[in-house]
Amino acid sequence: MKTYEDARATLEELELIENAVTSRLRRNPEIFYRNIDEVDLVEHSGRFDHIPSSQKSANKVYTVKKSRRSRKQILAQEHEIKSFLSQYLKDCQSLGRVEFDMSEYRVDNGSVNKLLEHIERIKEIHPKDDEFGDQYAMFSSSTPSNKNIISRKAQNLDINSYFTRDEQYGEYLDLEPFHQKWLSVVKNGDVTLLQFLSEVEKFTDQRYLLQPAVNRNSSRYREFVASLHHYLSDYAARAYPLLSWDLIHAKAQELYHTNVAKPIPSGESGVFCIPCDKRFKTDTVYNAHLPGKRHVGNLHKNSSFLTQEHSLHIFCRYLSRELARTREFVERKLAFTTEERTQELERLTDIYDSPVYGRQEQEDAQEDENKETEDKEDSVLDSSMNLPLGPDGFPIPYWLYKLQGLDIEYPCELCGNFVYNGRRQFDKHFGEQRHVFGLRRLGIEPSASFKGVTKIDDAKQLWSHLRSTSSGRVSSEGKLEVEVEDEDGNVMSKKVYDELKKQGLL
Ligand SMILES: [Zn+2]
Ligand SMILES: [Zn+2]
Known part of the structure; x- marks a missing residue:
């Protein structure tokens, strides 16, 4: 039987959970903002349109004067919050079952002793606050040698049990196994991983219906859709643990019923009927076929597969950013040298194997420091209010900045020591005006041979070498005449x- 005391303890726990969630969101607003970005994708409701995007990205990164949380930490905390919330729900349900025994708490006339007894009991209860507080607080189990961002309550949470190394905590999709499966679907071993990714991207809109790579009725295709759907819906729930995926699944089902009953515009060739997998020249012909035996039969026969295929389409849309990042990563990997590939693999493995909270990170120190340090932090904040700029000159989130290697600087002496951020920008700049002008100023006629040369001396040397081997003549001493x-x-x-x-x- 639940008693007053149980109810009190439960209410107290509810409050502690609320505080625990609040403190995590306050410390790292990105937990909130990255989820509303996803909700926007899922709902298309414009529920968060009133928040300017600049504010979203600024808050994601810099409103807190503390070190930025890594993706691994963010996901670990989100899974932790999720476990808190499920406890919260259980608590709320248990409160409904509380039965009060009033007699225990009734104070008789003049029985002061009993009252005092109660006061003593309340005092005894009090230390429990701290016990609970510790359990839900960040860093509760920290010792100087072993810090853990995760609370004692969720200490068994292992974020690596949710993600493989190649998924990098929701940064990328691990689609290589599905590429292998796809080869047997299309019965063509030559389809590259990138070509396969393009096929998956067809599911983000209606191209999967209008331009399928294979017959959508083939059993291999259907098996493939089932397994990819299973992976993506599972992945979405792991990558965004705080969203209500049950509701989102239900919504996808609902959308299916409206979608399947609608003709899909199919360019110049009229409209497309999903259950019949067939094009119709005009709406009239389409409408005429709807009550027919064939259409009704197709709808009935294919309904469970079509629901799943549609759901796959929805999940590809929800994960379109992850898909794009995966493609970019695959493209980047292709451009890597063997050495770079090894380095990248080592980097990913390091992230995966390292503790969620590194020993060098200084969270508590910053929290406890006095005014002087706060001032210092202020100045750090001020300069960091400038979000990193992407190649298009717009602020981009820090993780993307890192992903594109924009934190790596490439200075060029020929450009007057101008610094290029990121390999891509640097590689591109050799054909750009600033660089070409820099070469001409030295009397050098730019050509493909100068690509990659950034030092004035190197450029001069190469120029004289080129001249000596083409138009110039070399004297017997080997010097240019x-x-x-x-x-x-x-x-x-x-x-x-x-x-x-x-x-x-x-
Ligand atoms: Zn039809
Ligand atoms: Zn240059």
Whole structure:
């Protein structure tokens, strides 16, 4: 039987959970903002349109004067919050079952002793606050040598049990196993991973219906859809644990029923009927076929597969950012040298194997520091209010900045020591005006050979080398002979010119 005391303890726990969730959101607003971004994708409701995007990205990164949480930490905390919330729900349900025994708490007339007894009991109860507080607080189990961002309550939470290394805590999708499956669906071993990703991207809109790579009725295709759908819906729930995926699944079902009953515009060739997998020249013909045996039969026969395929389409839309990041990562990997690929693999493995909260990170120190440090932090904050800029000149989130390697600086002496952020921008700049102008200023005619050269001395040396092997002549000592012209336009070496001049023959 639940008693007053149980109810009191439960209410107290509810409050502690609320505080625990609040403190995490306050410390790292990105937990909130990254989820509303996803809700926008899921709902299309414009529920958060009133929040300017600048504010969203600014809050994601910099409103807190503390070190930024890594993706691994964010996901670990989100899964932790999720476990808190499920406890919260259980608590709320248990409160409904509380039966009060009033007699225990009734104070008889004049029985002061009993009252005092109660007061003593309340005092005894009090220390429990701290016990609970510790359990839900961040860093509760920290010791100087072993810090853990996760509370004692959720200490068994292992974020690596939710993600594989290659998924990087929801950064990328691990689609390589599905690429293998796809090869047997299309019965073509030549389809590259990138080509396969394009096929998956067809599911983000209606191209999967209008331009399917294979017959959508084939059993292999259907098996493939089932397994990819299973992976993506599971992934979505792991990558965004705080969203109500049960509701989202239900919504996808609902959308299916409206979608399947609608003709899909199919470019110039009329409309497309999903259950019949067939094009119709006009709406009239389409409408006429709806009550027919064939359409009704197709709808009935294919309904469970079509629901799943539609759900896959919805999940691809929800995960479109993850898909895009995965594609970009695959493209980047293809451009890597073997060494770079090894390095990248090591980096990902390091992130995966390292503790959620690194030893070097200084959270508590910053929290406890006095005013002086706060001032210092203020100045750090001020300068960091400038979000990192992407290649298009707009602020981008820090993780993307890191992903694109924009934190790596490439200075170029030929451009007056201008610093390029990120390999892509740097590689591109050799054909751009600033760089070309820098070369011309040194008397060098830009050509493909100068790509990659950033030092003035190197450029000069290469220029003289190029001239010596093409138009210039090399003297016996291996030095370049400078050619000069006399007044009549006769070309001769400077040495000869000087000799003749000395003799007064010119
Ligand atoms: Zn039909
Ligand atoms: Zn340059």
